[in-house]
Amino acid sequence: MSQPALTSFEYIEAFSCLADQCPSSCCNDAWRIAVDNEHVAQYQKDYPPIYNILAKDEQGYFMQSDENGCRALDKGLCIIHRDHGEHLLSDTCQNYPRMFRDLGALYTKGGTMSCPEVARLCLTMDSPFSMTTGTLPVNHAEGHGLVPNNPVKPESGQWQQTLGALLALAQDESLSAEAILLTLQKLGPMMESTPASDWAGVIAQAHHSAEETSLSEEMPRAMAGRMSLMIVALEALTRPGSPEVLRQALTTAFTITDHAKDGVPSFQLQADIATHYRSMRPALAQTLKRFIAGEISRTGFPFISTSSAGQDYGHSVAQWTTTLIVRTLMLRTILLSLGGKINAIELPQDMLVEVMYNYCRKVNHLPAGGCEHELRQEIDQGNAALLTDLILMNAQ
Ligand code: SF4
Structure with missing residues (x-):
């Protein structure tokens, strides 16, 4: 049986990790690094020291982190990668900053601009969002580990036409x-x-x-009693690891004008x-x-x-x-x-x-x-x- 096609974008095909030249390595930030169930089971069974640095919330397992970043780091090196090899890394760590999706008749590969290099490529390439073809990595061979959860199952051509039309609008x-x-x-x-x-x-x-x-x-008119974009943006920037300069710029750009009845500024x-x-x-x-x-x-x-x-x-x-x-x-x-x-x-x-x-x-x-x-x-x-x-x- 032939495999569904994988559609990708120029910016993520051009991506190459900056490694020690990276201005802000993904492993050093305090964010949620999700761990797939298959790797959780493997860590639990054969690698208890790794299992012990996992945490769990309603979305599932993730790597614990502190102010120095991921708890799997030892003097800047990932102990999972260093001691056991890439195959033992969770899918998130093997893939990042690439993101694969199973849409039924096709797979897609995009990237996240939370990686400095992906952000640079997306902001500076001539046509970063041109569609191209790609291949699934070994950890996702034949769709392994990808959740086919989309209620609408577009045909390959239909997805490309729809995405093409949306991207043409977005970049007009x-x-x-x-x-x-x-x-x-x-x-x-x-x-x-x-x-x-x-x-x-x-x-x-x-x-x-x-x-x-x-x-x-x-x-701008003041927005009394309703959620302000300034508050919503500030909420994102008060998460751990955000640069103080962004928070400061945001808070000094606005003034409090009055208070709504319910006390919401x-x-x-x-x-x-x-x-x-x-x-x-x-x-x-x-x-x-x-x-x-x-x-x-x-x-x-x-x-x-x-x-x-x-x-x-x-x-x-x-x-x-x-x-x-x-x-x-x-x-x-x-x-x-x-x-x-x-x-x-x-x-x-x-x-x-x-x-x-x-x-x-x-x-x-x-x-x-x-x-x-x-x-x-x-x-x-x-x-x-x-x-x-x-x-x-x-x-x-
Ligand atoms: S943030 Fe991106 S460029 Fe930097 S280390 Fe991680 S994958 Fe590599």
Whole structure:
């Protein structure tokens, strides 16, 4: 029987680990490194010292970590890799930063921008998201260990057409990032009510009629009593290992304006930074569009599958669309606060790469924080106008 095809992207095929040249090795961060059940059983049976440095939560087993990173590190070297070889590493460690998905009739391979090198490739290559073919690694030969959990099983050509249409929208140079987000917002519910076989056509049609938009003249209005993007972005950046400079830029870019009845503070972007963003907008658009395209390639969107953080992006196409938009807006909030702090229209490329991988480390591999979850829920439960306001910066 012939194997399903594997579709990949240029940026992840071009990836090569920076090893000791890496500015922030994946093993040194305090994040959740999931361990697959097969390796857990192997550690438990034959390698008790490794089993003893695992922890477990509702999502399953993961490597314990502390302020120095993964507990399997010994003087900067991974004891599992050093003492036993690569095959004994969990699938997460063997694969990272590559991410494989089983969509039924095909496998996909993307990457996560939480790795500095993947972030650099996605932000600087000419066409990082061009599709190409690839092969499954040995640990996933014939789909081993990949969960075929997608409710929609697209044919290979159908997946490529759908992804191609979405990526063309996400990277359209004639549209602003906000116009793309507004089009994605319309697409979520439309795709929800359309058979997956028609999605490519629906996306192409929405792309064709996408309209340019200007930011609201009211920008920014305080958002009393509702979850603010500033709070949601700050929640991500207060996770262990986030650079202090990003947190500081974010908190000093906003002022507290008043208090809602229930005591929830209301924040307003400082007027000079709001004005500054109008000038920064064209320069930041490319970064935001590449983030959108990167997330589409990483998550397999709009064909829903599971990651090590579960179905954290949501359980329906409409929910996934909300998550993609909210996470892009969180990134925009961080970037504009940084631009305001250093008074720059165009952030230096190395700074963009650094912000991108630090941000993705805090949102790509952990369950969504309570504030992000609350904001997404309010939008998904019928407050679409709130999302439109946030895209157009009526509310911050
Ligand atoms: S973060 Fe990326 S480049 Fe750095 S050590 Fe890990 S895989 Fe290699």
